[in-house]
Amino acid sequence: MPGVDLAVVQFTSNQKYQVATLANYSLNTKDQKVFVSGFPGNKQQNKNKPHRILTAGVLSEQQSIKFTTYLSFNNQSSLIPVRIQTVLSDGYDLLYSNITKGGMSGGAVLDTQGRLIGIHGRVEGEISLDFDGKINLGSSSGIPIRTFLNLVQQVGIDSDLKVETTAPATLKKSEEDVISEYLLPLDEVPKNSDDEISWLNYANQLWRSQKYAEARKAVDKAIGKKPDFYQAWYFKGMIFRREEKYPESIAAFDKALKINPNFAQAWKQRGRVLLRLDKYSEALTSFDKAIALSPNQFALYFLRGFTLRYLKRFPEAIEAYNQAIKIDPLFKSAYSGRGLSYGELKKYRQGIADFTQFIQLDPKDASYYNLRGLYYGQLEEYKQAIADYNQAIQLDHNDALYYISRGNAYLMLKDYKQSIADSTQAIQLDPKDATYYLVRGNAYFRLNDYKQAIDDYTQAIQVDPKDARSYSLRGGIYSILKDYKQAIADLTQAIQLDPKDAIYYSLRGSIYSNLKDYKQAISDLTETIRRDPKNAPYTMQGLRYSEFKDNKGLLSGYTGLMSKAYATRGVTYYELKEYKLAIDDYTQAIKIDSQNAEYYAFRGGIYSFLKEYKQAIDDLTQAIKIDPKKATYYHLRGTTYLQLKDYKQAIADYTQAIQLDPKNATYYGGRGFAYSQLKDYKQAINDWNQVIKIDPENATYYSARGDAYFQLKDYKQAIDDYSQAIKFKPDLTLAYSAMGNAYLQLKDYKQAINDYTQAIKLDPENADYYYSRGFANYKFKDYQQAISDWNQAIKIKPEFPEAYTNLGIVSYEMGELETAINHWRTAIKINSNFAEAHLALGIALYARGDKEAGLKSGETALKLHKRFGKIEFLKENNWGDKLIKDSQEFLNNPRIKGLI
Structure with missing residues (x-):
């Protein structure tokens, strides 16, 4: 063969x-x-x-x-x-x-x-x-x-x-000496007269015997005899390469190639040395020269692919590996290189196919099961990944990397205990790798075992104190534990170690915002935005944008990082009452992440606060469109409709919020208020009943239900609710005032006075409480005390026409006609459209004999409100007996009667 x-x-x-x-x-x-x-x-x-x-x-x-x-x-x-x-x-x-x-x-x-x-x-x-x-x-x-x-x-x-x-067992020195003596014999040193080939042959023997300095001297002898002996220059380059003297090796290869530029092997070895010097572009040129001279060497295409992969020219690298495989389909290293190149292009399926081919050629190489498992992990096929890691561990159970790979896959599957077990095994095998502690720390973190997580991150820092990630992760847990001082210290250290990474500024800025250190928060969040990884040389998790832009998970993390930086800064500006800046930041966050419902909701909340209700509703509607299952968004929009007095729409939104979250008292409370505004008090009471069932010790809810009962004239039930409200919140001023109103309606003036007095003690600068107590004293026939209360109300609130009108009424009952007239004139001066004061003044002037002036004043009153022409209405308005008697004669005057 x-x-x-x-x-x-x-x-x-x-x-x-x-x-x-x-x-x-x-x-x-x-x-x-x-x-x-x-x-x-x-x-x-x-x-x-x-x-x-x-x-x-x-x-x-x-x-x-x-x-x-x-x-x-x-x-x-x-x-x-x-x-x-x-x-x-x-x-x-x-x-x-x-x-x-x-x-x-x-x-x-x-x-x-x-x-x-x-x-x-x-x-x-x-x-x-x-x-x-x-x-x-x-x-x-x-x-x-x-x-x-x-x-x-x-x-x-x-x-x-x-x-x-x-x-095999390690040889003794004596055994090695015997082998060297009999099986590694060196020829005698050539004579000076021997030719260049003899010296090169001798240099070759010295080189194989690892006597590199002597080998170089022998090569120099050969070159001295024949300066254009390109094979000798080539071999000198090989000796320098073995000695890791790479610049000298390149110089020797260059000399050989100057003599014989068609020497493919020298181009090849020159390229390999250039790889050692990280000079990939020059190495590629050498390999291309070698391929042009010797196009059938599959190894040259492999080396070309390897170099192109380092130059991140992955499609070209794949083509080179294709050529190597075409020449030699059993060349497993070419499948390895091509698989790695596919991985760089995120073509994990093709990469898996290549690693599978490698495994078929060499099924005992554990590392490629691990690599294939990692690619399955990138595809989120974690069970298949674990199967590969199992095989890698079976082949080599002493490699920590395989355990940590499997541990990470278990982490993705939320099998945290198994992840911890594998990470622990990896640490036992290689306790000096900080990343293994990070993976185990992440698993403990997911189990909410913050103490163990901190211990692991601390251990990672001890192993590698220059890794910013460890400080960042530990700082994140300290933040959760509200140990903000330690969290800031860790994130500050992370920033010092890696000032180009935007994420550390973002995390620290969020903590400063929580601490209400808004100036520092804005500074950090602004730095986060400035360090957008799209702008060189900034990074996220140590990666440039170009390195993660095609990774779905990392790209999502980047979008979250940058949009959250704007959003958090927006919250900070909001706390500083810089509402326009807050809106601008949320607008920017939405541009980056237009599918984040929270950003629309928060911006809508700011618009609502600024009374820009239409814009608020638009934003909240968009938030609901993105996340229709979020009850909070319906509640916020309902509250905005409430401000617009669109009570029916408010009720619809509160109802939707209640359907999504039926145990939230606030939603029933909002709907109850809307029903009250529509005077549907029974439905309002039903909502307040539900509120109190959910939160039975909240005074505000009892007070609100009491108001609804008051409107239904169920004063006793109203008083019970106000009393319950006061029980849970003894300083609830409004409850005392409202209860006073209820007692007033029940004609229990003494108790009403007591409640108004309690309200005044709690809030002595509230004019309305003096006004109400004055009215109770008036009904109790204690005119002097009534006058005193209304004067106090006017002292606090000088523009108070109702108080002046009541002073006029009590003065009239006491026979002080001129005083009464002066009070009513003052009320009209404050509010020229105050019909009650006009009518009372007209009656007084008419009774005094100034009939024309009195009739004109009465006509003005009735043109404003015809109801003041009814005696029963005047009685309901608590006019005194004397004033009622005089009003009957006045209202029967033909001029006045004609207006009624």
């Missing part, structure tokens, strides 16, 4: 074969001794008696780039780490320093216990020179035996292979 190093074939034979013991364990141990056995294919080899050679070497770490990225789940405030290792391989996953020669491909790679760990493939460098056959420069590479075992499993062969999974 030409060109194939490893295959699974079926055959039959009559011969018996010795079957090797296979070893399948982690081969990532650097400097582990390994042996390669094979038959060199040089021209001097005897084909009938091939000579097997055995060379020793050490395992090399593949050039790989390890990085940690973060995935954020839709309703998570913290990010979950995803550790990814991408191997920059050529498709061979086993690298070793053994000297191998052409023809050895397909030979055995053995560990120190003689167990087969791989099949030799080729040399990384792919350089051939005419010197005793072929010399290969670079690490040797092979295929791990686990690849064979995976293929066996896939084709369904039931083999009796002997497979061991334990790593």
